[in-house]
Amino acid sequence: MANLFSSFDPSTNFNLSLNWMSTCLGLIIIPSFYWLIPSRLNILWVKIIMTLHKEFKILINSNIKGNTLIFISLFSLILFNNFMGLFPYIFTSTSHMILTLTLALPLWISFMIFGWLNNTTHMLAHLVPQGTPPILMPFMVCIETISNIIRPGTLAVRLSANMIAGHLLMTLLGNTGPMLSFSLIFILILTQILLLILETAVAIIQSYVFSVLSTLYSSEVI
Template structure:
């Protein structure tokens, strides 16, 4: 039962034994090109306003020496949001609900930050392991706790995004599978519930991409 339930999130369509579902990750690019060469539209003005707002927020979180990194986090937000929204369309593979993609976003970013921090700011990174005012007897335990919390950061980023995307899709699937066996009155209620859940999933798609980008920005700001 569980294997069949979660199999909806696994790549299944293929051509010549080549999985084609992951191509949905690049479908977001279809929405971008005309923004740069077409005449300005309301959608272009809205998207430009969103990018400017995100740039200001990320800039406020970063150190002055890292202000140029805002373009990376805005691009990360855009990629995750496009993939989350595409997953709400029927028969479109939700790549952001897989740990393979989410870890490929969080792990290289975290590893790059750690290597840069420990090579360029070694003393500052060591100082982060022991918070100011920690008693001498608790210092070894604080070093252990801070080290573990730093190591699990990419995993928590990936698991948070994966779990939130899977939860809503599972609920929609479970409710939708019961449709053929329901009466007309209950089916009407089910349709209303499905529409409300889709609206909620659209909000979750934006919130989770924003949370992923903001937490990545906060991790970067710790490297002085």
């Protein structure tokens, strides 16, 4: 291991070149629960989807049918990959900027193209907040433009940084195990279990935050 972050490199896990396949494992694992009668897992997932649909519908504030589908799918994809990274020896794809930027950048570019082509006046009005003094308007335009441009970067960095931070802490604590006594190992295992619960919560929260912010960004261009 050349440095701490190399533990997240694809080449460190059994030297396999198929680590990114963990992103698509849900296509193999998830459908098997749904082919038979509606299970409790199916009912729970439908309730989660309907709750997200109602919330995203309010945020988007549009009557176009199916407008929440892309954001619910985005939430499901990120949530699944975040959870997959909690299992041992499974590649955490959401801790890499190459995946998070792949999700954030096309969404932001499509929102910008749609907004500037269809609602140019509305997009220009967003550059100057209401009630801004005339002397500050040029500065506000620069600040709003910069904040708009860095949105995909902040989305990508927020997700990958949060996933790396918890996994890195668990890796550092786990590497100290062979050097500890029996009593300290018990405390270490308890700490790792608590960290795993925290990472489970982070996995859910970060996928929700990513999809909600994407929904809010889309609502500004409609």
